[in-house]
Amino acid sequence: MVKTAPAASTDHAAHLLGLQGMPAAELRGLLGAAWRMDQRLRREPASCRDALSGRVVANLFFEDSTRTRTSFSVAAKRLGAEVVELIGSTSSVSKGETLIDTARNVASMGVAAVVTRTKQSGGAHGIARAFDTLGPACAVINAGDGRHEHPTQGLLDALTIAEALDRLESFDFTGLSVAIVGDVISSRVARSNVAALTTLGARVTLVGPPAMAPASLSALAPGVEVGHDLDAVLPRADAVMMLRIQFERAGEGNPAPGEMPRKLPAMASVREYRERYALTTERAGRLKPGAVVLHPGPINRGLELDQSVADGPASVILRQVALGVAVRAAALARCVLGREAF
Ligand code: CP
Numbered sequence: 615m616v617k618t619a620p621a622a623s624t625d626h627a628a629h630l631l632g633l634q635g636m637p638a639a640e641l642r643g644l645l646g647a648a649w650r651m652d653q654r655l656r657r658e659p660a661s662c663r664d665a666l667s668g669r670v671v672a673n674l675f676f677e678d679s680t681r682t683r684t685s686f687s688v689a690a691k692r693l694g695a696e697v698v699e700l701i702g703s704t705s706s707v708s709k710g711e712t713l714i715d716t717a718r719n720v721a722s723m724g725v726a727a728v729v730t731r732t733k734q735s736g737g738a739h740g741i742a743r744a745f746d747t748l749g750p751a752c753a754v755i756n757a758g759d760g761r762h763e764h765p766t767q768g769l770l771d772a773l774t775i776a777e778a779l780d781r782l783e784s785f786d787f788t789g790l791s792v793a794i795v796g797d798v799i800s801s802r803v804a805r806s807n808v809a810a811l812t813t814l815g816a817r818v819t820l821v822g823p824p825a826m827a828p829a830s831l832s833a834l835a836p837g838v839e840v841g842h843d844l845d846a847v848l849p850r851a852d853a854v855m856m857l858r859i860q861f862e863r864a865g866e867g868n869p870a871p872g873e874m875p876r877k878l879p880a881m882a883s884v885r886e887y888r889e890r891y892a893l894t895t896e897r898a899g900r901l902k903p904g905a906v907v908l909h910p911g912p913i914n915r916g917l918e919l920d921q922s923v924a925d926g927p928a929s930v931i932l933r934q935v936a937l938g939v940a941v942r943a944a945a946l947a948r949c950v951l952g953r954e955a956f
Contacts, residue, residue: 628949629742629754632763633809641772641813642785647948648773649782652940655692665947666695669726674717675757676702677731681911681935682757682766682942686729689943695726717741721752726950728754735760735802753949761802767910768806770941772814774934775853778906788815793847795821796857796891796918798831803910804857808834819847822891826859844891848900855908856893856919884917891918898923906930 633641654662671690675683683699690697700720702708707716717728718741730738738756745752758764776782779790792811798804798820811818812835819839820827832840841847848854888894893907898920901907907919907928915921924931 648941648944651944666693674730685938731757735762764802768810770938793851797859798827800860
């Protein structure tokens, strides 16, 4: 939810911490602003260039990122902001400084917004609480906190689905069926998507082996279903969101680039996982006509998703990335400048 922070040193400062509990009208407002931002950045980029002129946006990333960190930087620069980058491993966190102290020190330098990714669930919320009670006044945007939420990813996924499936006018997803497949239990992307997609009216089914998609996940939102048979769910899905197996969260370590992992968390073998849950070329042939394939990235190519599907006609994966810039620009504008900004 976008929460207003008191006593802002900027004209307006609010936080974007998560999508769980966000009212439909607010969600649709953010998606509409992101879509308008996409159009403006493409058609009249000069009209956006001064929006955050004179402001500083700080990326505080305590966990690795390619897409999110880069797109927040690109978005801030497209709005005329200056961007500073602090990577956890090269910060004084390595000397024992807390995340909150780090964030408060950076924000004290006159920063308008802190964009933060933390390994800990609730990391961004803790920083926002500290800002609100102790200062400084500064917007906090959650760029992913542990297994909890990744709100701008949830927004860009919803925007991608709306564009691909012709729901841009209303952002009403009633009648759409979305399957989220794979390591759901580890996924903050899945949690933000469940919140956004169900609020917009979609039918959401979480699919994976029982250890990765336990029945208890149906409690994430009213109407969420959990299944373990991808082949049964696939033919009715209008959008299929494949998830990466998060070896790092299962304590398995990452496979070397180009290598297949030896062991899957909570799964007997790579072969068994692929047989039952991968979106293979053969399985993608049974997608509903017009259905789209999403993946938040990074992709374990050849594990959860075949090369030909990732790069095939149903894939909207790079469109997700492109729309991520507009979503993040809209989020920055909304948090720093306020509701009327775009
Ligand atoms: N989708 C996503 O969060 O990707 P990054 O980890 O590269 O930011």
